[in-house]
Structure formats: structure tokens, C-alpha cells
Amino acid sequence: MIATPILALVTDVKTAILLTLAPNIAVNLWSLIRGGNWLDSVVRFWPVAGWMLVGSALGTLVLVAMDPNPFRLLLAATVVLYLLSDQIKRINWNWIGRHPKASGAGAGLLGGLLGGTVNVGGPVMMIYFLELRLAPVVLVQAINLCFLLGKGTQAVTFALLGMLGPNLLLLSLPLGITALIGLRGGMWLRERVAADTYRGWLKGLLWVLSILLVVQFLRALN
Known part of the structure; x- marks a missing residue:
């Protein structure tokens, strides 16, 4: 939610x-196996993934x-969808619980499409889970299982298209290590900030980033 908009401001999506492929995969894998009994979550939610x-x-x-x-x-x-998630929660989503397999297929497919195109499938998956x-x-493990499989597929697709070369890997691997350090720092900070x-x-940062992205989109049209 943060890294992709920031980088997209100085490069492109x-x-x-x-x-961010390597950082995403590293954080997703770490988050999946934390908390114990992660194999149970894999067995339960692999169809959505x-x-x-x-x-x-x-x-x-x-x-x-x-x-x-x-x-x-x-x-x-x-990003705005995520920011308006509190309002979206007011919508009656009870049909998800009544039809978990069909809604899981829809959420997984839509989340994957958003993840593949803009790297942000989180809002859809959060609503579902x-x-x-x-x-x-279990919620954290299920979401990170989906993200891990999605990002892994994305990496393979880019590699098959010849767009994920050694130079990019060398650049992104240190970012993966940095992301894990940031993850640990975030866990420390979580206990000390309300x-x-x-x-x-x-939310303040994301509103600023979303506005800047729209501005860049409009400027590129000229």
C-alpha cells in the first residue's frame, strides 16, 4: 500500500x-509461517490462493x-478503496459467509488482477477474509498465503517475458532485506504507538500519495 505508490511517483507502476517483488515475497513468507499451525491455513485456503x-x-x-x-x-x-474501507464495511457482505467458495474464487481472481496490475490486492482480500x-x-496467514502465491506467479511471469533479469534481482534483493528489517521495526513500533x-x-500519507498519482496521470496526458 505504501511502497508501490511511492516508487510509482518516480518511475512507473x-x-x-x-x-518490490523480492520485498513482498520476503515479507509474505515471513508473515505466513509466524504464529504456528500455518500448514492448516494453507490446506484450508489454497483454493482462494x-x-x-x-x-x-x-x-x-x-x-x-x-x-x-x-x-x-x-x-x-x-488506494482510495482502502481508505474508504470503513464506509464499504457498512455494505451487507453476509453473502460471503453463505457462499465462501464462490465468493473466495471471485475475491481471489479480482485480488490477483489488482495485484498483477497495480500491486495492491489487499482491500479486496481484507473484505473477504x-x-x-x-x-x-489465521487471517494474517491466509492473506499472506494468497499474496505469496500471487507475487510468486508475478515473478515467474515477468521472468518468462524476459523482464526480470539479474540486474533487477540484484537491486531488489537488498530491498527484500530492508523490508524484513522494516517489518521487525513495525512490530516494535506497534507496541508503542496507539x-x-x-x-x-x-491514511494521511495514502491520501497524499493517491492525489499525487492522479496529478502525475493527468500531467502524462499532455
Whole structure:
């Protein structure tokens, strides 16, 4: 939610996604195996992750084939979707709990498409898994399983298209290490900052980034 918009301001969405592949995969893998009994979560939610795999591959192909500038606007819209998630929660999502398999397929496919095109499939997956009323540890493991499979598929797709070369890997691997350090730092900070204060900081930054992305999109049209 943070890294991709920031990098997209100085490069483009495709380059931002390529640079964040290693950090994303490292953080997703670490988050998946933390908390214990992660294999149970894998067995339970692999079908949703499988649909995210399909969506991520399709989204990556769309990203590569099209002009990258419109994806700035899509990225901004996805960030705004996250920022308006409190209002979206007021919508009646009970049908997700009544039809978990069908809704899981839809959420995985849509989350994968958004992840493949703009690297932000989180809002869709959060709506789905929160509606299932999962325990916090299971929720984190399920989401990171989907993201791990989606990002792994994206990396393979980019590699097959000849866009993930050794130079980019050498550049992104240190970013992966930095992301893990940031993850540990975030866990330390989480215990020392009020949740409402943190959410305020995060939302303020994301609003600024989404506005800047729209401005860049409009400037590139000229």
C-alpha cells in the first residue's frame, strides 16, 4: 500500500512492481509461517490462493501489454478503496459467509488482477477474509498465503517475458532485506504507538500519495 505508490511517483507502476517483488515475497513468507499451525491455513485456503494465482498472471500480462500511465490512476483508485474501507464495511457482505467458495474464487481472481496490475490486492482480500470472522493469526496467514502465491506467479511471469533479469534481482534483493528489517521495526513500533494514531498517519500519507498519482496521470496526458 505504501511502497508501490511511492516508487510509482518516480518511475512507473510496472517498474515499481518489479522492484518490490523480492520485498513482498520476503515479507509474505515471513508473515505466513509466524504464529504456528500455518500448514492448516494453507490446506484450508489454497483454493482462494489458487484463484489469486490466476488473477495475478492475467493482471501481469495486461500490465506488460498496455501503456503504464493509466495504471497510476487505477493504483490511486485502489488506494482510495482502502481508505474508504470503513464506509464499504457498512455494505451487507453476509453473502460471503453463505457462499465462501464462490465468493473466495471471485475475491481471489479480482485480488490477483489488482495485484498483477497495480500491486495492491489487499482491500479486496481484507473484505473477504474479515467477513469469514477468522482468528487474527489465521487471517494474517491466509492473506499472506494468497499474496505469496500471487507475487510468486508475478515473478515467474515477468521472468518468462524476459523482464526480470539479474540486474533487477540484484537491486531488489537488498530491498527484500530492508523490508524484513522494516517489518521487525513495525512490530516494535506497534507496541508503542496507539492504533488510532498509526491509522491516522497511514491514511494521511495514502491520501497524499493517491492525489499525487492522479496529478502525475493527468500531467502524462499532455
